[in-house]
Amino acid sequence: xxxxxxxxxxxxxxxxxxxxxxxxxxxxxxxxxxxxxxxxxxxxxxxxxxxxxxxxxxxxxxxxxxxxxxxxxxxxxxxxxxxxxxxxxxxxxxxxxxxxxxxxxxxxxxxxxxxxxxxxxxxxxxxxxxxxxxxxxxxxxx
Amino acid sequence: xxxxxxxxxxxxxxxxxxxxxxxxxxxxxxxxxxxxxxxxxxxxxxxxxxxxxxxxxxxxxxxxxxxxxxxxxxxxxxxxxxxxxxxxxxxxxxxxxxxxxxxxxxxxxxxxxxxxxxxxxxxxxxxxxxxxxxxxxxxxxxxxxxxxxxxxxxxxxxxxxxxxxxxxxxxxxxxxxxxxxxxxxxxxxxxxxxxxxxxxxxxxxxxxxxxxxxxxxxxxxxxxxxxxxxxxxxxxxxxxxxxxxxxxxxxxxxxxxxxxxxxxxxxxxxxxxxxxxxxxxxxxxxxxxxxxxxxxxxxxxxxxxxxxxxxxxxxxxxxxxxxxxxxxxxxxxxxxxxxxxxxxxxxxxxxxxxxxxxxxxxxxxxxxxxxxx
Numbered sequence: 001x002x003x004x005x006x007x008x009x010x011x012x013x014x015x016x017x018x019x020x021x022x023x024x025x026x027x028x029x030x031x032x033x034x035x036x037x038x039x040x041x042x043x044x045x046x047x048x049x050x051x052x053x054x055x056x057x058x059x060x061x062x063x064x065x066x067x068x069x070x071x072x073x074x075x076x077x078x079x080x081x082x083x084x085x086x087x088x089x090x091x092x093x094x095x096x097x098x099x100x101x102x103x104x105x106x107x108x109x110x111x112x113x114x115x116x117x118x119x120x121x122x123x124x125x126x127x128x129x130x131x132x133x134x135x136x137x138x139x140x141x142x
Numbered sequence: 143x144x145x146x147x148x149x150x151x152x153x154x155x156x157x158x159x160x161x162x163x164x165x166x167x168x169x170x171x172x173x174x175x176x177x178x179x180x181x182x183x184x185x186x187x188x189x190x191x192x193x194x195x196x197x198x199x200x201x202x203x204x205x206x207x208x209x210x211x212x213x214x215x216x217x218x219x220x221x222x223x224x225x226x227x228x229x230x231x232x233x234x235x236x237x238x239x240x241x242x243x244x245x246x247x248x249x250x251x252x253x254x255x256x257x258x259x260x261x262x263x264x265x266x267x268x269x270x271x272x273x274x275x276x277x278x279x280x281x282x283x284x285x286x287x288x289x290x291x292x293x294x295x296x297x298x299x300x301x302x303x304x305x306x307x308x309x310x311x312x313x314x315x316x317x318x319x320x321x322x323x324x325x326x327x328x329x330x331x332x333x334x335x336x337x338x339x340x341x342x343x344x345x346x347x348x349x350x351x352x353x354x355x356x357x358x359x360x361x362x363x364x365x366x367x368x369x370x371x372x373x374x375x376x377x378x379x380x381x382x383x384x385x386x387x388x389x390x391x392x393x394x395x396x397x398x399x400x401x402x403x404x405x406x407x408x409x410x411x412x413x414x415x416x417x418x419x420x421x422x423x424x425x426x427x428x429x430x431x432x433x434x435x436x437x438x439x440x441x442x443x444x445x446x447x448x449x450x451x452x453x454x455x456x457x458x459x460x461x462x463x464x465x466x467x468x469x470x471x472x473x474x475x476x477x478x479x480x481x482x483x484x485x486x487x488x489x490x491x492x493x494x495x496x497x498x499x500x501x502x503x504x505x506x507x508x509x510x511x512x513x514x515x
Contacts, residue, residue: 015474018310018336022317025329029322039471117309120316 008131009033011052013043013070014086015061019116023056026120032127040066047074052081054131056123057110059087071110082130084123088116143169143179146273149202150186151193151219152235153212158186161206164262165269172274180273190214194222197230204272205232206256209243217243220250231272235260299465303347303480307340314340343477350481353412357488364406371401371410371435371442371513378414379433382422390428393418397435403442403515409489416482417446417509423476424507425450440514441495447508452501461499462487486511 010032014020017038024034035050037043039061055074059067071083112126150161162184171179185202187193190211197205205223209216216234223230234247237258244255253275256268314337323329372395379393386393403410414433421431429449436443451472453461460466465480467473483497486509490497494514501507 015469016310017475018313018340021332021336022310022313025317025333026320026322029324038474117312 007031007033008053009035009050010127011035011037011043011047011050011055011074013037013040013055013061013067014058015039016058019058023120023123026124027127030124040070043070044073047077051078053134054082054084054127056084056086056127059085068107072107080134082134083110084112084114084126084130085110086114086116086118143181145181145183146204146276147200147202148182148184148204148206148269149193149196149230150184150206151188151190151211151216152186152206152208153188154208155188157208157235158188160262161265162186164265168266168269170266170270170273172270172277178277182269190216190219190222193219197223197226197228201228201230203230203276204269205230207232207234207252209234209236209247217246217250220247220252224251231276233268233272296464300351303465304344307344307347310340311337339477343479346477347479347481350479350485354481354485354488357409357485357492364409366404366406369403369405369407369410371403371444372397372399374407374410374414375418375433375435375444377411378418381415382419385419386422386431389422389425391422391425391431392429393422393431393433395433395435397433398437401435401442403513405493405513405515409492413444413486413489413511416486417444417511420482420509421446421448421450423478424448424473429506438512441512442515443510443512445508445510447506449506452503452505452507453499454503458499458501462497483509 010027012020012023012027012034013036014023015038020036020038024036027034035046035052037046043055043057055071057067057070057074059065061067067085067087071085074081075083111130114123114126148165150158152158152161165182165184169179169181182204185196187196191213193205193207194214207216207219211219214222220232220234223232231253232251233254233256234244234252235256235258236243247255254268254271256264260268314333317323317333318330323333375395375397379395383393418431418433421433425431425448431449432445432447434443434445434447453468457468461468462483464484466484467478467480487497490511490513495512497509497511499507499509
């Protein structure tokens with residue numbers, strides 16, 4: 001089956017070079033167009049032009065809350081943009097930064113939270129689900 | 143202010159009342175300051191049996207125990223306390239302290255003696271000694287707990303640091319297995335290269351870890367012999383020369399002809415390799431590294447200056463802690479274990495020296511190690 005989201009454009013942001021490269025390869029192989037950024041600043045700079053259909057953001061980049069803030073900003077700029085936030089229990093603190101309360105989730109505006117290490121199949125299912133939901137809401141994309 | 147519970151066991155009513163009156167109004171300052179001042183709340187018992195009954199409900203911090211009691215003797219009470227493993231500090235009150243009874247009481251866990259008759263001041267002095275002992279004991283316990291926590295934290299961070307490269311390598315193997323790398327040889331080559339880079343990083347982490355364990359456990363014997371810092375520096379420079387040349391970085395060594403020191407050569411190599419390889423890793427292309435060895439009155443001073451990314455003011459102290467790496471756009475792609483500088487510091491301390499760093503963002507850093515010898 002060819003998903004409705006073929007050639008959909010994904011913005012992938014993470015400061016881990018390997019995570020970025022691996023997921024770019026796999027997402028491209030699965031039929032998506034991928035733009036990557038390694039920091040919140042870089043992602044915000046290229047977001048307008050890239051006009052992604054979906055964003056996958058790592059929670060922790062230079063600052064502990066970069067992913068949260070980036071998600072919040074992207075959603076303000078592009079309402080309805082599906083956001084997947086990837087979180088890891090941080091090595092430095094041993095604390096998971098997944099937002100727990102409804103208010104926190106609403107502020108961050110992410111549609112899905114995945115904990116690292118993530119299985120690609122799981123990521124792909126989330127991507128497909130969110131893109132399909134979006135297309136139903138907005139009409140198919142050319 | 144903390145309050146310590148005192149139980150006075152004496153069959154003489156007058157004695158019990160007198161002790162209670164003195165201690166209820168006494169504030170002990172074990173270190174002459176108000177910060178650790180303690181007050182006392184006093185309870186009394188007229189016999190050993192009554193005291194043990196009270197202790198079954200609540201154990202006092204300090205027990206003032208008369209040696210000669212009707213019924214159970216003071217020594218009997220001591221034995222019983224020991225069997226019950228009550229944690230209390232006992233001061234024996236003795237009218238006739240013979241050497242034998244004193245030895246016997248000490249064997250059974252008495253902490254101190256207060257000979258009868260005693261003045262209120264004698265009592266306060268004895269109590270103050272006990273309070274000081276309790277403070278030291280508490281501090282020792284706190285330090286032991288802190289050490290346990292630090293160790294726990296270290297192991298937890300280490301687990302994550304070992305998992306990260308493993309996850310990356312697994313990811314790459316997965317890509318090769320499921321064919322998503324496609325048939326582009328450049329992609330396949332990069333996948334394999336990155337997997338190798340991450341296994342190499344993991345190997346370095348394990349080497350650093352073993353070095354660190356060796357330093358901290360003190361188990362492996364250090365081989366102290368006459369060594370030369372200039373030789374060690376030259377060897378470290380030689381080790382990184384290819385990597386430096388590839389990026390147009392020049393390294394200069396300024397040192398006296400001979401820089402003799404009694405040291406474990408392996409440890410000198412670890413210090414110098416870490417500093418010199420950092421100076422190249424965190425440098426800019428076409429940058430410079432200056433390794434300088436000179437002497438103060440008591441120490442060798444070893445400094446490694448680079449023209450690289452430098453560091454922010456707040457980072458200088460953190461840099462020498464375990465697993466601390468400064469996270470920013472410039473360091474993102476530079477591999478490192480986060481243990482190198484903490485190992486350098488531990489080694490410098492072993493040589494009665496220390497390590498420090500000066501630098502500014504973008505204007506390079508200078509690391510200076512002192513080594514006694």
